[in-house]
Amino acid sequence: MRIGIVCYPTFGGSGVVATELGMALANKGHEVHFITYNQPVRLDFFSHRLHFHEVVLEEYPLFQYQPYELALSSKMVEVVEKYNLEVLHVHYAIPHAYAAYMAKKMLEDKGINVKVVTTLHGTDITLVGSHPTYKTAVEFSINKSDEVTTVSNSLKEDTLRLFNIEKDIKVVYNFIDGEKYAKAHQTECKRIALAKPEEKILTHVSNFRPVKRTNDVIRIFNKVQKEIPSKLLMVGDGPERLNAENLVKEFGLEDRVLFLGNSNEVEKILCYSDVFLLPSETESFGLAALEAMAASTAVISTNRGGLPEVNIHGKTGYLSEFGDVDDMAKNAIAILKDEAVLERFKKNAKEHIKLFSLQNILPVYEEIYKSCSVTV
Ligand code: GMT
Structure with missing residues (x-):
């Protein structure tokens, strides 16, 4: 046609x-x-x-x-x-x-x-x-x-x-084109460039608009990094970026949070990731979460809009009430602190994307x- x-x-x-x-x-x-x-x-x-x-x-x-x-x-x-x-x-x-x-x-x-x-x-x-x-x-x-x-x-x-x-x-x-993500995983993932082997990697990808609640991403990570040695990759750009950078400074997390700007090769960044954070106020679907799942990443998100249709609570990640930073941090820690649990969530996420x-x-x-x- x-x-x-x-x-x-x-x-x-x-x-x-x-x-x-x-x-x-x-x-x-x-x-x-x-x-x-x-x-x-x-x-x-x-x-x-x-x-x-x-x-x-x-x-x-x-x-x-x-x-x-x-x-x-x-x-x-x-x-x-x-x-x-x-x-x-x-x-x-x-x-x-x-x-x-x-x-x-x-x-x-x-x-x-x-x-x-x-x-x-x-x-x-x-x-x-x-x-x-x-x-x-x-x-x-x-x-x-x-x-x-x-x-x-x-x-x-x-x-x-x-x-x-x-x-x-x-x-x-x-x-999602799962093959693109599988390929990035096999050939282009140089995790060691961003984090030490013992550190976990959390990621957020968005247009940094108010609806994405990027400050909640930083607040969640602040709690997580107190219990789990970890880094946060912030991918994208938009009106809330400066606020998020200021909050990172306020928490003294400059050496743990990397702002990477916009990327049209997210699969090469997501392949480093263990947990994806999406605390949005609303999200009709959450394509960024699906892309993360294709790269075998567990998702911590709110339960708003279409997110429960993509992220399955207790299987591919966890869903929380909007704004409940404590619950989202608790869930991320529960996944990250146990290697076997993390592997299970990652595997489930990768499996679930077949539907899409x-x-x-x-x-x-x-x-x-x-x-x-x-x-x-
Ligand atoms: O996420 C955005 O703010 C961008 C927006 C767009 O239209 O470009 O995304 C919307 O469409 C995406 C693709 O269908 C969905 O995955 C997003 O969930 C949706 N964003 C919102 O509903 C906030």
């Missing part, structure tokens, strides 16, 4: 899922066209089946805000027309689903029919999308999509609770594309 993928090209989970999906579809023989304002960060190869079309914004002094939706929908029309695309798969409702609807209507005027699949990722529903500023347009564009998917049952429930949705919503979990394998999820998206395009 000929598929257009619209996403944020950054380190956020929705962009990562969209990019991995596009690359996997191209590998399977589909023609894929990414349409966004920058080359997606995880897009690591091009082929005759994988294309990138940049949405260029024209600066004009009159505009306090550049009208990205206009540029995006115009680009979608151009690419659909030129490459005869059958489906536009937009990731993250704002503003992608809205721009896709406009593109579809403009194309209809030219006698061209393209189907729109919208995947909701989390904050486009739970934090930003349901805000009165955006709600009307988000609800409209979800209802006007040909197919709507969410990345967890929890996000589907949130969407139905927060919006007046007339469309059927299909749940398609985020997925690329091989399982890719055909589900292909089926969705096919089913909506046959109604042409």
Whole structure:
């Protein structure tokens, strides 16, 4: 099939899922066209089946805000027309689903029919999308999509609770290419570069937004390192990074916590990790946790949103109430202090990700594309 993928090209989970999906579809023989304002960060190869079309914004002094939706929908029309695309798969409702609807209507005027699949990722529903500023347009564009998917049952429930949705919503979990992580484990893991053999390694990966509670990560680690010789790797960047760095200084943990910045090769960092910390206020799925599990890492997280669908309490890690730093530290210590327990959790985590394998999820998206395009 000929598929257009619209996403944020950054380190956020929705962009990562969209990019991995596009690359996997191209590998399977589909023609894929990414349409966004920058080359997606995880897009690591091009082929005759994988294309990138940049949405260029024209600066004009009159505009306090550049009208990205206009540029995006115009680009979608151009690419659909030129490459005869059958489906536009937009990731993250704002503003992608809205721009896709406009593109579809403009194309209809030219006698061209393209189907729109919208995947909701989390904050486009739970934090930003349901805000009165955006709600009307988000609800409209979800209802006007040909197919709507969410990345967890929890996000589907949130969407139905927060919006007046007339469309059927299909749940398609985020997925992972387990082989990439297995390879990193075998060939590229030089743990000794970061920690002494007797030290355990804890990791956090995020965009350091307030919802990720990066200060709770530091507080949990502060408690853990008092009982377990350990290091903490903080991967990513964002508005809360400075606060987290200040808290590290306050606790006197500068030699135990490493801030590594953004990385598009998280598998090479996660392969060092024993425990992954994700104390988020909300998380529609928690792709970062799934990536950690693929690298055989136990997960300590909150029980919010879709996290219980990914992290199984007492098996792949532990779930705690949001903000309960003591409980999360206690659980991390329980896993880390006993080598046999740690090995069991690591093995369970690696086993559990099979449910979310690329091989399982890719055909589900292909089926969705096919089913909506046959109604042409
Ligand atoms: O985690 C973020 O803040 C980024 C955000 C995004 O849309 O890029 O992530 C959301 O989508 C991911 C991929 O589906 C999910 O794994 C994350 O749980 C979700 N984030 C939140 O719900 C906070």
